[in-house]
Amino acid sequence: LNMRPLLVCLYVNVSLNTVDGDEVTLPCDTGTDDQRNCDSTDWLLDDLRSPLTVYLFREGQIDDEAKDKSDRLSVSENCSLVIKKVTDEDIGKYTCKQFRSGQQEGQNAVVILSVVTIWRYVIGAVVLVALLIIIIIVAVIKWKRTNGNTKRTDGTVVSIKSSFSLNILIL
Structure with a gap:
């Protein structure tokens, strides 16, 4: 063997x-x-x-x-x-x-x-926050353009008076 x-x-x-x-x-x-x-x-x-x-x-x-x-x-x-x-x-x-x-x-x-790699997560978070800020700004601009007026389904316009301010601080 x-x-x-x-x-x-x-x-x-x-x-x-x-x-x-x-x-x-x-x-x-x-x-x-x-x-x-x-x-x-x-x-x-x-x-x-x-x-x-x-x-x-x-x-x-x-x-x-x-x-x-x-x-x-x-x-x-x-x-x-x-x-x-x-x-x-x-x-x-x-x-x-x-x-x-x-x-x-x-x-x-x-x-x-x-x-x-932590930087990937940090960059992702920064991009997400930037997108949220842009969405909020667009919503505020649309709100301002309509002067706070809202159109009902029956065609009448209701005026909603409110004061709204948005302060954005970018570091």
């Missing part, structure tokens, strides 16, 4: 949501406790918008593939990946792998990172 070792990789899935511009720490919970200085830890990024997998951290240092992000990436004492000033470009599936003597030890730690 030809006996081959069976390799089983378990995945620990963590889903993190963060806000654009914040700092986030991605845990490396592979089940191994004795990683001294993360010299045998790899962090990979699967960009969900492209088929590429990029090494971010390999063998104790930022990988050449991640040099453009090196000022925002670091690894903590427990081998967690720290990303400063998170952007939309950081969205993806992060995988932490730890090794001993060249062999993977423990399971893959997988973290899915989502980034919420």
